[in-house]
Amino acid sequence: MKIAFFTGYRNIAYFKTFFKRFADVQTTYFYEANTTNISKDECSLKIEKNEGYEFLCKQNYDFVIVYGWNYIFPHPIIDKIEFYNIHPSLLPKYRGPLPLVFQLLNNEIVGGVTLHKIDENIDSGDVYKQCEYDIDKNASHISLNVKIMRCINFILNNFIKDYTNHQVTFTKQNDDESTYFTYDDLDKYILNNDCTYNDFCRIVKAFNGIPVKIEIAQNIKILKAYSPEKVANDYMEYKLLDKNIFIKY
Numbered sequence: 001m002k003i004a005f006f007t008g009y010r011n012i013a014y015f016k017t018f019f020k021r022f023a024d025v026q027t028t029y030f031y032e033a034n035t036t037n038i039s040k041d042e043c044s045l046k047i048e049k050n051e052g053y054e055f056l057c058k059q060n061y062d063f064v065i066v067y068g069w070n071y072i073f074p075h076p077i078i079d080k081i082e083f084y085n086i087h088p089s090l091l092p093k094y095r096g097p098l099p100l101v102f103q104l105l106n107n108e109i110v111g112g113v114t115l116h117k118i119d120e121n122i123d124s125g126d127v128y129k130q131c132e133y134d135i136d137k138n139a140s141h142i143s144l145n146v147k148i149m150r151c152i153n154f155i156l157n158n159f160i161k162d163y164t165n166h167q168v169t170f171t172k173q174n175d176d177e178s179t180y181f182t183y184d185d186l187d188k189y190i191l192n193n194d195c196t197y198n199d200f201c202r203i204v205k206a207f208n209g210i211p212v213k214i215e216i217a218q219n220i221k222i223l224k225a226y227s228p229e230k231v232a233n234d235y236m237e238y239k240l241l242d243k244n245i246f247i248k249y
Helices: 009-019 099-105 141-164 183-189 197-207
Strands: 002-007 026-031 042-044 063-067 082-087 110-117 127-134 212-216 219-223 225-227 236-239 244-248
Touching (some): 002 009, 009 141, 063 141, 082 141, 099 141, 099 183, 099 197, 110 141, 127 141, 183 197, 183 212
Parallel strands (some): 002 026, 002 063, 063 082
Antiparallel strands (some): 110 127, 236 244
């Protein structure tokens, strides 16, 4: 079995360890990164706007798996090769590029991972398998990523075995139950004086490094840092609904 795996560079080591358990699986890892330390089973790509990925056809891959890849594959190539995406939500809920962010913003208590076919739309393809996990009230991106990788391990292990035995089956998604969130939806979560301290902290935590907007004197600024106490002269006092904090913008 020959697999092309598209993911972020930071995920490569984990998936190499995972696929070592399958003696008959040959995996090539594709990522976008500026690095010179590239092993034989890796390929660093420079993706152009209209990249066609036609090179995949020449390598005779059985299928392509995608996890955390920020580019859409064009229709012609997904018609030629089987593409599967690992999506960190229980589809059809939380389609789009920021499923973890919006699950935390919406106070979900159950999350999950879905392995599905890639089709012409975003995160809408037929589902192979899903795996659930609990989201506790103190959850962060770090703690959820640990649970996500466990789910991925479970799903991929089953998928490789089912694919080998020609037993892969799929279920269509119910589009009537779908939700979809984009970066534009983040503007619904602009911090202001009507926020409680808990909501303020929850939103900043959920954004996980994405710039957070805050309203100051009817102007929108980007929050750089905050603290319950004044820690430097360039921090200003900011009134929330239930307490005052200090912010830097």
